[in-house]
Amino acid sequence: MALATVPIRNKIRKSFNERALTWLAVGLFMFLYLPIIILIVYSFNDNRFVSVWTGFSTKWYGEVFRDPQVASAFRTSMWLALWSTGIATVFGTLTAIAMERFKFWGKVTYDAILYLPIIIPDIVMALSTLLFFIMVGVSLSRYTVLIAHVAFNIAFVAIIVRARLSDMDSSLEEAAADLGANPWQTFRRVTVPLLLPGIVAGALLAFTLSLDDFVITFFMAGPGSTTLPVYIFSKLRFGVTPEVNAISTLMFLGSTILVIFSLIIQRKT
Amino acid sequence: MKSAVQISDVTKAFGDVVAVNNISLDIADGEFFSMLGPSGCGKTTTLRLIAGFEQPTIGQISIMGQPVAGVPAYRRPVNTVFQSYALFPHMTVAKNVAFGLEMAKIPQNEIESRTNAALELVQMGSYGSRRPTQLSGGQKQRVALARAIVNQPRVLLLDEPLGALDLKLRKDMQLELKQIQEELGITFIYVTHDQEEAITMSDRIAVMDNGIVAQIGSPKEIYENPVSRFVADFIGETNFIKGKIDSVGETTVLDAQGIHLVGSTSTELKKGQDAVIAIRPEKISIVSAKDAGQSANKSAIAGTVSQTIYIGTDTRYQIELTTGDKIFARLQNLEAGQDVQFNKGDEVSVEWSTQNAQILAE
Numbered sequence: 001m002a003l004a005t006v007p008i009r010n011k012i013r014k015s016f017n018e019r020a021l022t023w024l025a026v027g028l029f030m031f032l033y034l035p036i037i038i039l040i041v042y043s044f045n046d047n048r049f050v051s052v053w054t055g056f057s058t059k060w061y062g063e064v065f066r067d068p069q070v071a072s073a074f075r076t077s078m079w080l081a082l083w084s085t086g087i088a089t090v091f092g093t094l095t096a097i098a099m100e101r102f103k104f105w106g107k108v109t110y111d112a113i114l115y116l117p118i119i120i121p122d123i124v125m126a127l128s129t130l131l132f133f134i135m136v137g138v139s140l141s142r143y144t145v146l147i148a149h150v151a152f153n154i155a156f157v158a159i160i161v162r163a164r165l166s167d168m169d170s171s172l173e174e175a176a177a178d179l180g181a182n183p184w185q186t187f188r189r190v191t192v193p194l195l196l197p198g199i200v201a202g203a204l205l206a207f208t209l210s211l212d213d214f215v216i217t218f219f220m221a222g223p224g225s226t227t228l229p230v231y232i233f234s235k236l237r238f239g240v241t242p243e244v245n246a247i248s249t250l251m252f253l254g255s256t257i258l259v260i261f262s263l264i265i266q267r268k269t
Numbered sequence: 270m271k272s273a274v275q276i277s278d279v280t281k282a283f284g285d286v287v288a289v290n291n292i293s294l295d296i297a298d299g300e301f302f303s304m305l306g307p308s309g310c311g312k313t314t315t316l317r318l319i320a321g322f323e324q325p326t327i328g329q330i331s332i333m334g335q336p337v338a339g340v341p342a343y344r345r346p347v348n349t350v351f352q353s354y355a356l357f358p359h360m361t362v363a364k365n366v367a368f369g370l371e372m373a374k375i376p377q378n379e380i381e382s383r384t385n386a387a388l389e390l391v392q393m394g395s396y397g398s399r400r401p402t403q404l405s406g407g408q409k410q411r412v413a414l415a416r417a418i419v420n421q422p423r424v425l426l427l428d429e430p431l432g433a434l435d436l437k438l439r440k441d442m443q444l445e446l447k448q449i450q451e452e453l454g455i456t457f458i459y460v461t462h463d464q465e466e467a468i469t470m471s472d473r474i475a476v477m478d479n480g481i482v483a484q485i486g487s488p489k490e491i492y493e494n495p496v497s498r499f500v501a502d503f504i505g506e507t508n509f510i511k512g513k514i515d516s517v518g519e520t521t522v523l524d525a526q527g528i529h530l531v532g533s534t535s536t537e538l539k540k541g542q543d544a545v546i547a548i549r550p551e552k553i554s555i556v557s558a559k560d561a562g563q564s565a566n567k568s569a570i571a572g573t574v575s576q577t578i579y580i581g582t583d584t585r586y587q588i589e590l591t592t593g594d595k596i597f598a599r600l601q602n603l604e605a606g607q608d609v610q611f612n613k614g615d616e617v618s619v620e621w622s623t624q625n626a627q628i629l630a631e
Contacts, residue, residue, distance in 0.1 A: 174322055175355035177342040179369035179420065186343075189368075193359045 036252060043245035050240045060246040070247060073231035076142065080217075080227060081210040084149035089203045091150075092157025093195065099158070100165040117155040125152065126219035133220070140222030148220045149210045156209060157202035160266070164198030197265050204262035208255050271298040272334065273424050273456035274319055279328030281314055288314040290480035291328070296458060298333075298423075301450050303459045303467040306477035307503070312460045315477075316426050319458065321345045333423050343372075348417035349426040352433070354409045356401035362388070362412050363397035369420040387419035388412075390449065407438045418449070424456045431466065443470055464504045468492065476500050492549075494535050498629045501547040508553070508596035509545040510570075511631065514538050520566075521628045526592045530568040532626030543631040552625040553598035555586060555611060561618030569620040572596075574611050586611060588619055 046055035064070050098104070099111060117125060129148045130140075138144060172194065176186040192199075214229040221230060228251060235244050274296040281289040289311040296302045304312040317323045318330060321342030330337050337345055348369070356365050363384055370380045388394050391411035401409060410430060417425055430446075431439045447470050450457045461467050467474050468488040476483045476491060476499075484491055484500045495501035498509070512525035521534045523546045532546050546568075561569055575595070576587035583599040590596060598619060600610060611617060 169353060169355060171351050171353055171355040172357060174320075174342070175349070175351060175357070176368070177322075178320060178347075178349045179416070180343050180372035181368070182341075182343050185372060190357060194357075 039245050040249045040252070043242055043249045045242050045245075048242070050242060050245065060242040061250075063243050064246045064250070067243070069231065070228075073226050073228045076225060077211055077227040077229075080142065080146055080149055080225075081207050083146055084153050084210045085203050085207040087146075087150045088153030088157050088206050089199060092154045092202060092206075093161050093199055095154065095158045096161035096165055097191070100162050101170075114155055114158055117152040118159070122213075122215040126216040129216065130219045140220060140225075142222065142225040144222060145217050145220040145225045145227075148216050149213065152213075152216070153206035153209060157199075157206050160202035160205065161195060161198045164195055168194055201262045201266040204258050204265070208258040208262070211251070211258075212255055272296065273298040273300065273332070274458065275329075275331040276315070276319070277329045277331075279315075279318060279325045279330060281311075281318060281323060282326045287480055289318070289325075292477075292480070292482050294475060294482065294485070296424075296456060298456055299454050301447065301457045301459065301470055301472045303461060303471040303474045304477055305461055305464060305467040305474050305503075306483075307462060309479075310477040311480040312462075312477050313428055316349075316428055316458065316460050319424070320347055320349050320426050346422055347424040347426055348420050348422040349428065350413050350417050350430045352429045354401075354413040356409055356412055356416070358401055360401075361397065362393065362399050362401065362404070365401065365412060366397075366416045366419050369416065373420065383419055387415040390418070391415045406433050407442070410434060410442065414446075414449070418453060418455070421453075422455060424458060425450075427457060427459045429461055430459075431463075432461075439466070446470065468504070476503060478503075494533075495547065495627060495629070496536055498545055498547070498631065501627065501629060506550055506597065507547045508550060508594075508598075509547055510590070510592060510594045510596070511543070511545050514540050514542045514544050514628070516540060520623050523628050525570075525594075528570055528592060530570065530626070531566070531623045532568070532628040533624055534628040536630060538628065538630060544628055545631055546626050546628050548596070548621050548626045550585070550597045550599045551583075551601075552621055553596070554620050555588070555598055555600065555617050556620060558616035558618055561620075566623045567620055568623070568626065569618050571616070571618050574613055574615045574617055577611065577613060584610070588617060590619070 042050055042053070043060060044056050044058065045053055046057035046059070047053065095114070099107070099114070126148070129151070133140065133144050172190055173186050176190040177183075181189060211227075212229065213227075214233065217225070217227050218230055218233070221227075226234070228247065232244055232247055235241070272295050274294070276292060276294040276296075278291055278293055279289060280287065280291050292311070292315065294302075294315075304315060306312050314323060318325055319332070321337065321340060321344075324338075332346060356362075357368065360368070366384045366387055367380050370383060375383070385394065385397070388397055391414050393408060393411045393415060396404065396408065396412070401412065404412065410433075413430070427446075431442050434442060443466055446457075459467070459470065468491075471488055473485060473487055474491050475485045478499050484496045486494075491500060491504055495504065495507075501507045502509075510523075510525050510530065512523040512530065515522040515524040515529060517534075517538055517540060520531045521538060523530045523532065523544055525546070530546050532548075538544060558571060561571065570590050570592065572588040572590040574586055575589045578585040578587075579602075581602070583601050586598045586600070588596055588598060596619065
């Protein structure tokens with residue numbers, strides 16, 4: 001008798017656990033995404049005041065696209081994202097190859113600290129970079145922002161490319177050499193094509209991170225380096241307007257698309 | 270005969286681990302040469318030293334008479350068939366095969382014809398546009414072979430190329446590889462841990478153990494006249510009976526607990542030294558105890574049949590000798606429906622001719 005009842009009770013308990021966990025998950029998703037959904041919904045609000053819904057309108061999007069300050073901030077953001085991604089992708093990939101393929105003095109230490117920019121708080125990174133620039137006497141400009149973006153992006157690119165590299169059969173490179181390819185030809189014809197999904201995924205992530213960064217950019221910002229997040233922040237001083245909602249929605253959309261691309265590329269291969 | 274590859278006093282150490290310990294090999298042009306041994310014996314390292322993926326710590330390697338010290342892998346006139354095949358997953362089969370020719374800057378139309386010919390040779394002519402991921406293990410194997418031989422190397426290095434294939438396919442590929450080797454006339458240096466594979470394919474075999482070459486010789490020499498207990502044990506099945514050397518001369522006599530066993534020997538042995546006599550199971554004859562008799566060129570030792578195992582072509586008999594050793598003998602089942610010749614518990618005498626037994630240092 002006892003033997004027969006135990007499985008039944010387990011079954012009941014399991015289904016209760018299952019239901020409880022499902023609801024917890026749903027609750028968490030609500031907690032995470034409800035504010036974003038509200039933001040998106042109110043970006044289509046006809047009313048000047050964010051909290052009062054009066055009707056559907058896309059006029060704020062029109063306003064965003066006509067606003068010369070938004071256009072300028074968008075151009076700055078793109079300039080920063082493109083350059084920091086490009087530079088970080090090249091150096092991050094080379095770093096990953098060096099870390100994975102070669103042995104050198106201090107490698108273990110370097111290995112550990114390479115990932116530090118991911119762990120340390122943005123504010124610490126921002127403050128330390130700012131102090132460094134002040135110390136060496138470099139005046140802040142969009143180039144100092146660029147340098148700071150490159151710095152954290154390299155770590156992300158290096159990690160993603162390295163994961164890809166460690167999955168790669170090193171006998172493929174030996175096979176290329178065996179077939180007469182010199183080191184450069186091996187790199188170009190075999191290593192890079194096989195790493196490409198990792199490199200592209202790393203670049204997309206770097207691009208997103210650069211577009212989204214506020215703290216580091218804000219600290220480093222000199223003349224002419226107002227990016228979209230910095231612009232949004234400055235607008236907030238005059239209260240939340242539907243226009244801010246619209247810009248934020250557009251940024252959310254852009255970032256999401258980039259991250260999804262990055263994930264698809266990493267998973268597909 | 271011209272040498273394809275000469276390895277002179279080569280040692281390769283990785284840190285404290287000596288993978289290859291002062292070996293010398295002279296591999297003739299056009300030869301099918303196998304390096305055989307258990308894993309960790311240094312056979313793959315030796316192959317990688319020839320390919321140029323590793324540099325010897327000490328010693329010199331010459332390929333076609335040219336010393337290759339400091340010559341990188343991509344400038345050596347050898348090609349490799351990798352154990353993992355190492356086909357480029359981002360290229361089609363045809364592109365994989367054409368890779369070496371493109372690197373050598375061969376004109377495009379010649380690349381095409383040679384690629385097709387190589388794929389044709391390995392019976393993969395219609396697979397040129399496939400991706401390596403769409404091929405079976407055996408097909409990948411063929412493509413890897415085509416990709417190596419299309420460059421017409423003087424020496425082809427093969428690292429356990431059939432290791433991942435199932436038994437039937439492996440047997441077919443053994444014959445095919447041998448045929449291709451004879452057809453193209455290039456030197457094959459073949460690494461394997463499968464003694465049967467080495468014996469069936471090779472002109473000569475180097476049996477390796479612990480970084481050294483234990484014996485070099487034709488498959489027959491190695492099977493019939495092993496120079497050490499390791500070789501006798503590694504190649505095929507062997508019975509060992511322990512004893513002490515009683516006398517050396519034209520034939521060597523081993524004293525196994527008072528029983529004198531005669532055998533031939535190819536190594537230096539001293540009177541009183543611990544030694545073993547090695548006899549292959551198929552070279553032992555079994556007679557009933559009552560018919561037993563020792564003669565000048567024959568050893569005999571009494572025992573009891575402790576097990577009989579029918580294995581189709583043969584029947585294996587396990588015999589417990591009066592010395593306490595257990596040995597196996599195999600008798601061929603020549604007639605259908607014949608009964609086993611001996612039964613469990615039968616008192617027998619096992620006998621062998623002097624030339625069929627080797628006395629080896631313990």
